[in-house]
Amino acid sequence: MKTMRKSVLLMLMLLGFTATQLSAQIVVHVRPPRPHVNVTVRPARPSPRHVWVREDWEPNGNEYRWHGGYWAEPPRPRARWVEGHWRHSRAGYIWIPGHWR
Numbered sequence: 001m002k003t004m005r006k007s008v009l010l011m012l013m014l015l016g017f018t019a020t021q022l023s024a025q026i027v028v029h030v031r032p033p034r035p036h037v038n039v040t041v042r043p044a045r046p047s048p049r050h051v052w053v054r055e056d057w058e059p060n061g062n063e064y065r066w067h068g069g070y071w072a073e074p075p076r077p078r079a080r081w082v083e084g085h086w087r088h089s090r091a092g093y094i095w096i097p098g099h100w101r
Helices: 002-025
Strands: 049-054 056-060 063-067 071-074 083-088 093-096
Touching: none
Parallel strands: none
Antiparallel strands: 049 071, 056 063, 083 093
C-alpha cells in the first residue's frame, strides 16, 4: 500500500511538472510575420571562434518579439548553432528557440 501511494504521488508530481512546462509556452494561432529588413549590418567579428546567430524571436509577455542577430561564442569545442523554428501544434504555433548542439 505504501509503495502504491509513493507511485501515485510520483505520477502526480510528474504530471504537475509537465503541465507547468506546457503552460509556460506561448502559443499563437498565426505566426507573426518576419519584419522586413533591407540590410542586416553585422558588427566586426570579435574573434575567429565566434559564430553569427541570425535574427530570432524571443518571448515577451504573451507574445513574441523579433530581435536582431549577434555574435556568440560556442559553449564548447565543435558545438554548432541550430536555428530556431516554428512548430505547429493542435493549439497553434510554438516558437522553438535556437540552441547549441
